[in-house]
Amino acid sequence: MSGWGRERAARDARIEAGRAHAAGKIVTAANVVALLEAILQPDDRVCLEGDNQKQADCLARGLSQCDPARVHDLHMVQSGIVLPEHLDIFEQGIARRLDYSYSGPQGARIARMLYGGHIELGAVHTYLELFARYFVDLTPNVALIAGVSADRDGNLYTGPNTEDTPTVVEATAFKNGVVVAQVNEIVDRVPRVDIPGDRIDFVVEADRPFYVEPLFTRDPAAMTETQILMAMMAIKGIYAEYGIRRLNHGIGFGTAAIELLLPTYAERLGLKGQIATHWALNPHPTLIPAIESGWVKQVHCFGSEVGMDRYIRERSDIFFTGADGSLRSNRAFCQTAGLYACDLFIGSTLQIDLAGHSSTVTQNRVAGFGGAPNMGSDPHGRRHPSDTWMKAGREAQVTGDPALMRGRKLVVQIVETFGEGLVPAFVERLDALELAHKIGLELAPVMVYADDVTHIVTEEGIANLLLCRTADEREQAIRGVAGYTEIGRGRDRAMVERLRQRGIVRRPEDLGIEPLDADRSLLAARSIKDLVHWSGGLYEPPAKFRNW
Amino acid sequence: MSGWGRERAARDARIEAGRAHAAGKIVTAANVVALLEAILQPDDRVCLEGDNQKQADCLARGLSQCDPARVHDLHMVQSGIVLPEHLDIFEQGIARRLDYSYSGPQGARIARMLYGGHIELGAVHTYLELFARYFVDLTPNVALIAGVSADRDGNLYTGPNTEDTPTVVEATAFKNGVVVAQVNEIVDRVPRVDIPGDRIDFVVEADRPFYVEPLFTRDPAAMTETQILMAMMAIKGIYAEYGIRRLNHGIGFGTAAIELLLPTYAERLGLKGQIATHWALNPHPTLIPAIESGWVKQVHCFGSEVGMDRYIRERSDIFFTGADGSLRSNRAFCQTAGLYACDLFIGSTLQIDLAGHSSTVTQNRVAGFGGAPNMGSDPHGRRHPSDTWMKAGREAQVTGDPALMRGRKLVVQIVETFGEGLVPAFVERLDALELAHKIGLELAPVMVYADDVTHIVTEEGIANLLLCRTADEREQAIRGVAGYTEIGRGRDRAMVERLRQRGIVRRPEDLGIEPLDADRSLLAARSIKDLVHWSGGLYEPPAKFRNW
Numbered sequence A, B: 001m002s003g004w005g006r007e008r009a010a011r012d013a014r015i016e017a018g019r020a021h022a023a024g025k026i027v028t029a030a031n032v033v034a035l036l037e038a039i040l041q042p043d044d045r046v047c048l049e050g051d052n053q054k055q056a057d058c059l060a061r062g063l064s065q066c067d068p069a070r071v072h073d074l075h076m077v078q079s080g081i082v083l084p085e086h087l088d089i090f091e092q093g094i095a096r097r098l099d100y101s102y103s104g105p106q107g108a109r110i111a112r113m114l115y116g117g118h119i120e121l122g123a124v125h126t127y128l129e130l131f132a133r134y135f136v137d138l139t140p141n142v143a144l145i146a147g148v149s150a151d152r153d154g155n156l157y158t159g160p161n162t163e164d165t166p167t168v169v170e171a172t173a174f175k176n177g178v179v180v181a182q183v184n185e186i187v188d189r190v191p192r193v194d195i196p197g198d199r200i201d202f203v204v205e206a207d208r209p210f211y212v213e214p215l216f217t218r219d220p221a222a223m224t225e226t227q228i229l230m231a232m233m234a235i236k237g238i239y240a241e242y243g244i245r246r247l248n249h250g251i252g253f254g255t256a257a258i259e260l261l262l263p264t265y266a267e268r269l270g271l272k273g274q275i276a277t278h279w280a281l282n283p284h285p286t287l288i289p290a291i292e293s294g295w296v297k298q299v300h301c302f303g304s305e306v307g308m309d310r311y312i313r314e315r316s317d318i319f320f321t322g323a324d325g326s327l328r329s330n331r332a333f334c335q336t337a338g339l340y341a342c343d344l345f346i347g348s349t350l351q352i353d354l355a356g357h358s359s360t361v362t363q364n365r366v367a368g369f370g371g372a373p374n375m376g377s378d379p380h381g382r383r384h385p386s387d388t389w390m391k392a393g394r395e396a397q398v399t400g401d402p403a404l405m406r407g408r409k410l411v412v413q414i415v416e417t418f419g420e421g422l423v424p425a426f427v428e429r430l431d432a433l434e435l436a437h438k439i440g441l442e443l444a445p446v447m448v449y450a451d452d453v454t455h456i457v458t459e460e461g462i463a464n465l466l467l468c469r470t471a472d473e474r475e476q477a478i479r480g481v482a483g484y485t486e487i488g489r490g491r492d493r494a495m496v497e498r499l500r501q502r503g504i505v506r507r508p509e510d511l512g513i514e515p516l517d518a519d520r521s522l523l524a525a526r527s528i529k530d531l532v533h534w535s536g537g538l539y540e541p542p543a544k545f546r547n548w
Helices: A006-019 A029-039 A057-064 A084-091 A107-115 A127-134 A165-173 A225-242 A253-268 A285-292 A309-313 A331-340 A387-396 A431-439 A471-479 A493-501 A528-534 B006-019 B029-039 B057-064 B084-091 B107-115 B127-134 B165-173 B225-242 B253-268 B285-292 B309-313 B331-341 B387-396 B431-439 B471-479 B493-501 B528-534
Strands: A026-028 A045-048 A074-080 A095-102 A120-124 A142-150 A178-186 A202-205 A246-249 A278-280 A298-300 A344-347 A410-414 A455-458 A461-464 B026-028 B045-048 B074-080 B095-102 B120-124 B142-150 B178-186 B202-205 B246-249 B278-280 B298-300 B344-347 B410-414 B455-458 B461-464
Touching (some): A006 A178, A026 A029, A045 A057, A074 A127, A107 A431, A127 A165, A142 A165, A165 A331, A225 A461, A246 A253, A253 A285, A285 A528, A331 B127, A331 B331, B029 B057, B045 B057, B057 B084, B127 B331, B142 B165, B165 B178, B225 B455
Parallel strands (some): A142 A178, A246 A278, A246 A344, B074 B095, B142 B178, B178 B202, B344 B410
């Protein structure tokens, strides 16, 4: 039996080494580098917390200042590669290997570094998939996380931006790892305990509050009539037809437009209470008018959104909140909710091919997936029926014993035929495949695979891929909504007309929608200021969204 | 803005009403009925904690003793229907509607009650799927949970059997619900904080410790040579061929036999370190010899197992343990790990049809699914490659752009051709379909669908369904391993031989396995007592497994 217990002993030794730079559990910002050099060891798996929203930025700066002679060859296992320091450490030799999920702003630099051999890539995951591996083969030895406040026992308040933290801490603390939390302030008593103190080894009082990106704020003022038209089609042609109540929205303007049309256009269609009642969604400011109009029953959130905290606090009837009154978000549970409890995922993408595969990867950027592939997939393990899900299943099923009928998740791509810079959204072949070849990825970075996507919405119409019976029909259905792109112009017009007669391709007029009605006056809010008004002054938009 | 905040106010009123029967948060066992009658309201969604392992049995008894005039028409949303009280409350009118996941011992009674109209069924879920709905449309108003101990502030120690508790509490406490915990004892200070006290409203000191079922203990003495032969085939023909490192096992004797052959048969094949290193698994006693022989790197657990606590405590190098030294299990994370981080699920079933659909439902029992459909499904949202997963993907993919190649999860059914009572495991049509028709289920209770299962192992051989290119090939591959069942005797012998030449059907001799070698002497442990010896006396089997 000797030989057992080494991992626990090694953990105790790290903590002992770290204690030299701490007072109890408390570490000053000035001592961060010394602490990290004391507790980290070469080849450690390290989770430096950061996703598409909050960042443990003080600890990121500290890590990037460590001496590469002492701290090197780390294996980073984390949701986001977002801050410059997240990549600096690879150039410095502090880190060597990377497993991650999301990279917005650093997508181009990651691609260059992968191509240059500066990063040994494990894989690009979805959030939930990476969390899963934290418990199996990518368990962190050290977690560097962020919270709002902590007491001297380490009890941690993560507040509205709880996000990934409980998951990261659980995987690390219960497998003999070391957990370091940066907090904005040390307090005598935290407003609520998001993480019990016996899972936190060190608390760093950061030099400034942790950074949060307002990623889910879409300014209604920037919404176009094309986006409004697409939103009308989605509401009438998909939400109403399938009776979609439980859903998740991506972050584009198309879905934000849907949110703003619920209390206006959808209300006139008599859909209140029939659609869009239960959400797995961040607190989108554009959902405020629907909430205030009584459309929304419940919202569970991955994270929070800058400026929404006071509003959420006063809307605990809708949001999940804690004993302190503020939001409790949880990315792992919300991703699980998006996977198994929602009937619809609708999001945007940059490229769609002729089979329906889509990707947000372009020739020079590895953006990462975030949550889209998880929520934009049909979970075969689902066993509860809903009318929405069964209707989609009936449309998809062509043969077989009807007693074995099952449902399908609705996975919708909503895109303008020409995206930003007039780049066509429809392509013969995804750039992702070329990029994968160039930088040596074993698996091409496809966001949603063709066999999961059920509908494509563009300004030209809706393609229902569930009803397609052959690859040829599928291709023509896609071409049939691809507008004036080269893909769209390459359509077989007669076949597209036949698909239209079968309801596989539907134009605005087929849905009883007059494109000229797609007017900005339909938006429940036409500006950020309108959203503030709707909220009764509770929504406090960040400065960059204010022009008053 | 008036009108908002009602949910929080209603919660506060319930707690106020409950306080009349409590001293602070503490409630005596004698006051449970009064407490429940005070806090529950008609039509409440209630989670009465209980899964396939631990049970909040004191609270279940209390609920069943409530006055149906005061507490009625509850909507039960819970993992397990296991105790008689779980169904008594439906007969009494205390509960009306049911959403659940698992029902071992009560499967026959549920079927009768559904048929008699005594239960309004929502759906039969997998665990993870029901957890997902806790955050969307099945959020509990009241959660009745079980822990080992609590302090007077409500800080809860759930210990080795943490299981579903953190998930249930998170969904309830953060959505203005009321949480009542039964504990074995009230203490001054809990050994570790599994749930912070600010999420727990009432603590009931139970009249006896909560019940735990030793569901994952398989006595090696009961293992047959047929099971050993199947285990040898699985190891050599699947584990070795695909290099499976990350995996989950079901609870049958077939998979327990695999565990016991790792340090013997698999070791002789030179597979140590090559297979079965990282697990999402309960602490199966039959895994002890493999752990002690250095085969296992890490195990994350759904729950604990009776008698394994001391052993786990001394093996924190392998298991997830807390600051107090004992196991930290977590069903939600382990199910997520099984879904997204494992390359293989292998389990048993009662019936397999000619397409490969399987079910544990028989004509008179609705057993529920537990976790099998979740782990026994190919997650389309997975984006990280492994050699195992990519090899399976290559075998399955027949057409299409090779640049779009992706992997497949291995989902294996291991069954004897004739099960208990010599009932054939292979059937023309699943009994589940008949039962669904009889009791009016919208969705037939299929455990694993044909499009997810990749291999079937019987004593006659292995059928590799990934390599089948037509429905006909698939049917003959299944018939080809179905032995002397009617399905097996109905095979096209010439075609099965052709499938054998293509490696789709493999006999023991094709794998270089001599059936006569399948001897009990291959088992690393041949009795429960042997397991105790392997554990150095740390494993303490429950009385029913002791014969010394």
